[in-house]
Amino acid sequence: MATVTSSRPTGATGRTRRDKAGDRQTGLRGTSRPNWLGGAFAWLWLLVVLVPIYWIVITSFKTQSMYFLSNPMVPSTEPTLANYLLVVQSDFPLYFLNSMIATLGAIVPAVLIAFLASFAIVRGRGWVLKGINSVFLLGLAIPLQATIIPVYLIIIKLGLYDSLAALILPSIAFAIPLSVLVLSNFIRDVPKELFESMRADGASEWQTLWHLAFPLTRPALVTVTIYNGLGIWNGFLLPLILTQSPDKRTLPLALWSFQGQYSVNVPAVLASVVLTTLPILILYVIGRRQLLSGLTAGFSK
């Protein structure tokens, strides 16, 4: 997803400088003329963004006949939960569980091993680690979907076709490049003196890893976890190709087949859209601040 150009370290000093600049900007922007053009487009685009979302939510509470007869932009006068019941009483809970297992099963080891690798790359030296880092960076420039056919072959050979493990293993690998990029930038920001004084006090490299690098990179870990977790939760290609049985479906795939099956019952399909997005939305509300600041720090510049 990301690229080598986004890899400028966002230094601790850089961040404070930026905050100061921001504070001063308040004064400047406040006194200079407002940016009418930008503002107009920003609000207009907000409308463009929100109208479909509004429509999804109100339509999911309509009965099917209401959907065909009523004005699409007006909420139903008699909202119904029937669509949600229909979805929940189907195999939806199973797909939900599958998505949960695939996402957590991939993201926890992915972030963990990416963190270890980042620590090694930043703290160690030598051409091997440099080479490994370059390979990870290369992974950012390549559309990894293009590797799906050999991945499919490997999964068959491992006897994992049509299992959740088939989704987990490639998801871990695909999450590594961006995670290493972001995490190593953060670990690099930790002042070297802190590591050295800890080592001087007799701490092992592992202890500096857990007691120094880990707590200091927590914001980056949260960002990377949410960002990659989102990608895996919403992933469609891997489940489409690497699984087959209905009981192995994850939510996006289930949504797609649900749409094929109930294509006429749009409100029910939209209710399933709402239900698949709800957990992500809750997570977003909790981790929003960290995600937004982490993303802008990681990509801007």
Next chain:
Amino acid sequence: MALPATLMFVGFGVIPLLGVLVLSFTRWDGIGQIYPAGFDSWGAVLTDPGLPHALWVTFLVMFLSWIAQTPLSILIGTFLAGRQRYREVLAVLYFIPLLLSATAIAITFKALLDPNFGLGAGMHLPFLAQDWLGRPNLAMGVIIFVVSWQFIPFHSLIYQGGVRQIPVTMYEAALIDGAGRFRQFFSITLPQLKYTIITSSTLMIVGSLTFFDLIFVLTAGGPGDATRVLALDMYKRGFQANLMGPASGIAVILVLVGLALALLLRRLGGSSTDSQMDGA
């Protein structure tokens, strides 16, 4: 300590990457034995008029989505870079499309744009009630719009971060020199955003190669082959026509296109990109 990540990435990243090249010289139906086939697949792929068409469609999606998203994202990002409280709220709401899966988005817009039961028919707006996904040009337009709908907010946030890093002293100096808002924008903001533009463009352009799920659910490459991008072409040849050899050939082309574009954009970034590369 780098071992587990390296092993995983080599196993499911590097080996498949080399594997796709190897498989492009074989014959395989996806289930049975794999047979060496020399240049058969490549011969079939390179002489198929479907390839230039898929390349053209991929390029079109890439170019149109870039041109649709970039100016708006810069404009909105510059606005969002101010510090008023409501702009934060705006940023929060902006993020919502990114939370939805491409499948969910495609399904939603498919229903919204349905000529008989969608928004246009329901609101009695004939303009909106066209057969959006049934005509080649309109279908392409819909894809570009949906992509913009999902990603303009994200890129606006990237530009917001970029604008906030521009030293305020530059604006103060410009103000003293009597430069107006437009002058400030074109003489300071835009040039200072150079690297942000390259980052955001790279994300857009390399990302556009991976619009598989959105197009698959929205149009399935149709009407006809009007929106059959490379990734979709690969999937259809491989997993629907069971021709894994030619599909691997397409995948190799996809990798080369991605790599070439990334390198080109890095070159555009100039010398400073090299130091960034070292820094990573």
